[in-house]
Amino acid sequence: MKILPSEITPYTNYLNRRKFIKSSIATSLVLGTSTGLQANHASNQNIYDNQLDENDSLNSFEEITTYNNFYEFGMGKTDPAENSGDFKPKPWSISLEGLINNPQVLDLEKLLQKVTIEDRVYRLRCVEAWSMVIPWQGFPLAEIIKIADPLSSAKFIQFETVFRPEEMPGQKRRSLPWPYVEGLRIDEAMHPLTILSTGLYGHDLLNQSGAPLRLVVPWKYGFKSIKSISSIRFVDKQPDATWPMLAPSEYGFYSNVNNLVDHPRWSQGTERRIGEFKRRKTMMYNGYEEDVSHLYKGMDLKKYY
Numbered sequence: 001m002k003i004l005p006s007e008i009t010p011y012t013n014y015l016n017r018r019k020f021i022k023s024s025i026a027t028s029l030v031l032g033t034s035t036g037l038q039a040n041h042a043s044n045q046n047i048y049d050n051q052l053d054e055n056d057s058l059n060s061f062e063e064i065t066t067y068n069n070f071y072e073f074g075m076g077k078t079d080p081a082e083n084s085g086d087f088k089p090k091p092w093s094i095s096l097e098g099l100i101n102n103p104q105v106l107d108l109e110k111l112l113q114k115v116t117i118e119d120r121v122y123r124l125r126c127v128e129a130w131s132m133v134i135p136w137q138g139f140p141l142a143e144i145i146k147i148a149d150p151l152s153s154a155k156f157i158q159f160e161t162v163f164r165p166e167e168m169p170g171q172k173r174r175s176l177p178w179p180y181v182e183g184l185r186i187d188e189a190m191h192p193l194t195i196l197s198t199g200l201y202g203h204d205l206l207n208q209s210g211a212p213l214r215l216v217v218p219w220k221y222g223f224k225s226i227k228s229i230s231s232i233r234f235v236d237k238q239p240d241a242t243w244p245m246l247a248p249s250e251y252g253f254y255s256n257v258n259n260l261v262d263h264p265r266w267s268q269g270t271e272r273r274i275g276e277f278k279r280r281k282t283m284m285y286n287g288y289e290e291d292v293s294h295l296y297k298g299m300d301l302k303k304y305y
């Protein structure tokens with residue numbers, strides 16, 4: 001689908017329309033650290049972009065949708081926009097599986113009638129040391145966890161991208177083991193900052209951005225944000241994730257943005273915001289330290305990178 005520049009809301013109008021709620025995140029975090037069901041209440045709280053500052057201006061719709069990683073459509077940054085035209089994100093279903101009381105196949109259209117779509121402007125920091133600021137629409141992943149109703153033995157969640165080589169030309173090649181998989185610890189998944197996104201800039205996600213549903217975890221490197229999710233599986237052990245499986249010394253399961261732990265081949269201390277030339281200092285947990293550092297208290301972050 002081609003979107004004309006005139007159809008894209010200019011950022012200033014977009015931002016003026018949005019409600020900026022400087023909510024106290026602390027309240028949600030108290031809920032977020034407790035057991036599954038209580039934490040779901042946190043999803044009703046509005047946590048927007050109080051972590052952003054005046055240096056964080058939004059990337060343009062064009063930048064966000066033409067510079068992508070989505071290996072199912074090729075390995076180059078412009079491949080996803082160029083090669084994803086045949087992908088069909090509608091109709092869509094997501095299967096909830098594993099250690100849960102309510103295994104089922106959810107119809108996305110029906111699911112979207114039940115959840116509240118919120119605006120969230122987040123920094124995205126990629127492991128390759130570039131970054132963007134993106135106005136997402138989505139809903140807390142906790143909402144789906146509530147529907148699944150996990151057993152107490154469920155400690156992690158594994159996400160899987162759809163496998164459709166006829167629509168995703170990159171899947172005909174073995175550039176990655178297909179399907180793409182990712183995982184989160186269940187408390188990370190319940191965290192109120194973790195969302196499933198359905199759109200950006202007020203438009204449904206384009207195919208290259210992970211239509212119709214992709215994960216966004218703003219304190220982790222971008223590769224955790226798995227696109228075009230078709231299944232969500234609750235498991236008791238740390239699940240496989242595509243990049244750590246391929247190169248465990250370079251990509252860890254946690255993949256929290258950490259300016260102090262370098263990638264073996266490059267520094268993670270700085271980043272280049274797409275659209276800028278100067279490099280910026282990377283912030284611990286991508287700037288979301290106050291909100292998430294409690295999740296990793298006592299962990300050796302050099303070991304659990």
Ligand code: MTE
Pocket residue numbers: 067068069070071072124126127161180208209221222223224225226227228
């Ligand atoms: N999800 C799938 N299914 N396949 C991929 O190749 N790439 C990941 C992640 N999600 C990827 C994926 C990587 S490496 C990054 S950096 C982000 O998507 C990029 O998201 P963006 O293109 O929306 O910026």
